[in-house]
Amino acid sequence: MASTVFSLDDTPVNQRFSHFREVVESFYIPIGLECEHPERFNAWVTGSELGEVSVGTCFLAEQRVSRKPEHIARSEDDRIKLILPLSGAIASHQDGNDVVVRRGEFYITDPTRPYEEQILEDLTFIYLLLPRNHVVSKIDQIEKVTATSFACEQPYARLASDFAHSLSAVGPALEGSKAVQAASVVTDLFTMVLWEHMSQVRTHSTVYRSTLFRRAKAFIDEHLxxxxxxxxxxxxxxxxxxxxxxxxxxxxxxxxxxxxxxxxxxxxxxxxxxxxxxxxxxxxxxxxxxxxxxxxxxxxxxxxxxxxxxxxxxxxxx
The missing domain is CATH 1.10.10.60 (Homeodomain-like)
Structure with missing residues (x-):
């Protein structure tokens, strides 16, 4: 399957950030970028297109990312972005959720709504672009899991992250039905992690509300x-x-x-x-x-x- 390789190694240092900002939309979607130290900026991307899924490894120096309504209005790609850091740290804000993610964790963003990200420390990461229609068909309130940390030590998350590591390495060698099958598997694995989290949230919420109701009724009876x-x-x-x-x-x-x-x-x-x-x-x-x-x-x-x-x-x- 086709492999994408992008590097700024041949770009003059003082032009790297401006050049990256010009071409970044070709790798994902329209976004706003800011960098406090453009003279130190660097980036590289390797990736593969496996059916509806994009997977690869990327390095980005410290910068700010913003996804605003004007960016959303001129977007065609609505795939869910998943970031799995290998080193460094990144902060994300979306749907009222805030998170800082490092190695051993991952998070997602939904490009159909605004979000902000800040790379706090030069970041090397595995990225996945997952078909939104598949994910939201299983996760009915995806805004509950955006900009939320998922620890890779949990069983399902570990299985999914291990597969993502392998897929980012062998993706360029996969073609045809094998690529499509691999894309389906990785999408299902990470969707399962999100679903499990939502199930736990709903269970916790139900138990909390049930307990609160009993406490409130007991208070009423005691203070009648x-x-x-x-x-x-x-x-x-x-x-x-x-x-x-x-x-x-x-x-x-x-x-x-x-x-x-x-x-x-x-x-x-x-x-x-x-x-x-x-x-x-x-x-x-x-x-x-x-x-x-x-x-x-x-x-x-x-x-x-x-x-x-x-x-x-x-x-x-x-």
Missing amino acids: TEPDLSLAKVAAAMGVSSRYLSDLFSEAAFNYRPYVLEQRLLRCAQNLTDPRLAYLAIAEIALQCGFSDNAHFSRAFKAAYGISPREYRACHKI
Whole structure:
């Protein structure tokens, strides 16, 4: 399969960065480049085209990369970029995610949305351009995994990174169906790593939300007697926003206000029939159960039990 070789060795040092900036789009996509020390800049690229996948090894000196809407507007290549450092360090920002990646890790960027990168230390790396349609068909929220570090020590990630190392070396020798098959395998391997990460995130999120719901409900039950109990107070105690808690309750089909009213009325009904509390006025019992408005309590009680609190107490006298 065709092999790409690019080097600045024959370019005068003072022209290397400007020349690289002119030709970089031919290797990937339109991007903005800045370099604080162009006099020290250098770069080289070797790579192969294997069906829909590009794979190779690259060296880049320190620089800043930006992918802006105007770059995206004139792009045709939407393949997912995967960077697997061999030496040096690179920082990436996309979709609200920030990461610094070194040897033993990898990360991806999605060229259909803006991103920024900064090579912090001269970087040698393996790169892969993976077919976006294949990856996003398996990863429904790819923005959750962009600019995110994946450690190559994890089983699936190690398998994928080892294959990428081998593929970058033997890629130029692969042709025809062998190249296409190799491209399919490497795409599937790294997609599997991303999928596993998303699965773990969803599991963690589900466990967290389930635990938070139980904690919030226990807090409500414990503080039912407080007239000023509110959704905002519960949310503050849980360390989340009222909107987040409201969404959590909706997800669990839990209606906060009806539940609080029902539980307070149940406690009132129990206390009204408790002979040990016969000396307490009905208004006092209502107050102890969280009702600060006696008229509201009476209306709510009658709506729930069909009779007034006084009648209920009289019916249950021993």
